[in-house]
Amino acid sequence: MNKHNRKISVVGLGYVGLPVAVEFGKIGQVIGFDINSNRIGELKKGIERTNEVSSPDLEAAKIIYTYDAGDLKKADFHIIAVPTPVNNAKQPDLSPVINASRIIGKQLKKNDIVVYESTVYPGATEEECIPVLEQESGLKWKIDFNVGYSPERINPGDKVHTFKTITKVVSGDTPETLEIVAAVYESVVVAGVHRAATIKVAEAAKVIENTQRDLNISLMNELALIFNKMDIDTRDVLAAASTKWNFLTFEPGLVGGHCIGVDPYYLTYKAAILGYAPQVILSGRSINDSMGSFIASQTIKQLIKAGKCVKGSTVTILGFTFKENVPDIRNTRVIDIARELQDYQVNVQVFDPMADSHEVMEEYNIHLSAHEDELKPANALLLAVPHQYFMAKGWSYFAGLLENKTGILIDVKAKLERNKVPAGVMLWRL
Numbered sequence: 001m002n003k004h005n006r007k008i009s010v011v012g013l014g015y016v017g018l019p020v021a022v023e024f025g026k027i028g029q030v031i032g033f034d035i036n037s038n039r040i041g042e043l044k045k046g047i048e049r050t051n052e053v054s055s056p057d058l059e060a061a062k063i064i065y066t067y068d069a070g071d072l073k074k075a076d077f078h079i080i081a082v083p084t085p086v087n088n089a090k091q092p093d094l095s096p097v098i099n100a101s102r103i104i105g106k107q108l109k110k111n112d113i114v115v116y117e118s119t120v121y122p123g124a125t126e127e128e129c130i131p132v133l134e135q136e137s138g139l140k141w142k143i144d145f146n147v148g149y150s151p152e153r154i155n156p157g158d159k160v161h162t163f164k165t166i167t168k169v170v171s172g173d174t175p176e177t178l179e180i181v182a183a184v185y186e187s188v189v190v191a192g193v194h195r196a197a198t199i200k201v202a203e204a205a206k207v208i209e210n211t212q213r214d215l216n217i218s219l220m221n222e223l224a225l226i227f228n229k230m231d232i233d234t235r236d237v238l239a240a241a242s243t244k245w246n247f248l249t250f251e252p253g254l255v256g257g258h259c260i261g262v263d264p265y266y267l268t269y270k271a272a273i274l275g276y277a278p279q280v281i282l283s284g285r286s287i288n289d290s291m292g293s294f295i296a297s298q299t300i301k302q303l304i305k306a307g308k309c310v311k312g313s314t315v316t317i318l319g320f321t322f323k324e325n326v327p328d329i330r331n332t333r334v335i336d337i338a339r340e341l342q343d344y345q346v347n348v349q350v351f352d353p354m355a356d357s358h359e360v361m362e363e364y365n366i367h368l369s370a371h372e373d374e375l376k377p378a379n380a381l382l383l384a385v386p387h388q389y390f391m392a393k394g395w396s397y398f399a400g401l402l403e404n405k406t407g408i409l410i411d412v413k414a415k416l417e418r419n420k421v422p423a424g425v426m427l428w429r430l
Helices: 017-025 037-044 056-058 069-074 095-107 124-137 175-186 199-229 235-242 261-274 279-289 291-305 336-341 357-365 395-400
Strands: 010-011 030-033 065-066 075-080 113-116 146-149 168-172 193-195 314-319 347-351 380-383 408-411 425-429
Touching: 010 017, 010 069, 010 095, 017 030, 017 056, 017 065, 017 279, 030 069, 037 065, 065 113, 069 095, 095 113, 095 124, 113 124, 113 175, 113 199, 124 199, 146 199, 146 235, 168 175, 168 199, 168 408, 175 193, 199 235, 199 261, 199 279, 199 291, 261 279, 279 291, 291 336, 291 380, 291 408, 291 425, 314 336, 395 425
Parallel strands: 010 030, 010 075, 030 065, 075 113, 113 146, 168 193, 314 347, 314 380, 380 408, 408 425
Antiparallel strands: 146 168
């Protein structure tokens, strides 16, 4: 039951915002706002393309879907869950969260509370967002309205660690605000909440969570680069090392998506402004961002070893989303592999049953084959994203996509069974 007596709006109905709106919508009416009218139209029809919310849950939630900002006046507790990417220079792009602040600011009333879930660098909520709220509303912060920050922890495609089951970090601009924010989230988050000391602490917690993971993966990637030169299988090494009780289990691979590949840049950007030049964090980022190029170069080397002419050869890439079993193509690093191969004048064809071909073309100018039947027999096959769709088919499927069922198979995440490699297929894995 809704015991906090706040009327909630959620601004931004994507991978983060929709699950939030749905859970709150199960205990009371929620205003679900998004500037994308097509997204609103689909949600009204029960169409949910991110696959983050089940049809029964979507149907059970009492949500007023709207792209009319005026509807936000019906709420007094506004949750902002819009993306915060980086630009081409790897600097934070706060424009989505600033625009959302403008939209909310124009509708803000006395005694309203605005809570940001979007990833930002420590200090951004108070330095960048609150002034916009004041300017657009004509109201005064901490006098007329209050602000909180509660970093999102949504892991796309994860059906175990969800909005309800992950401890929610909450913060507020005053002790009173903190308790209200905590009560609101406690009404739906069964894992409970953690009250952060300040808004800046909550902001910092968010960026270091993914920075830590990014650095651990970068170590694995660097080890993979070294072991490749030694002709040692990295996964065999990790399997042996992981028998030690305190060994941390991480794997090498492409690091994309909207969190791990982005959040560290928010922290390093702010650090640089303050006069500190981060070294460890940016070094890890550099390694992870280079892995697509490395995988492409290894593909070329394998083609040469097999006696294939590189120029004009055909390489099929399976999977384009940033991770398996999700349709999210934001910041996918598979594009790095495709572009590097194209630089070698290789004929690259891409197939991904999870991704939207129109989005891929618009964002990356890459043609996505609609079905396997469109694919030409390949000299090399690159399993970049091991969707369940691919893994359920087995080795015969992969061999069938190669010319005369012979050629090279690049298994980026080492998901295929080595002891079942068909005759005529050369396997390389990261």
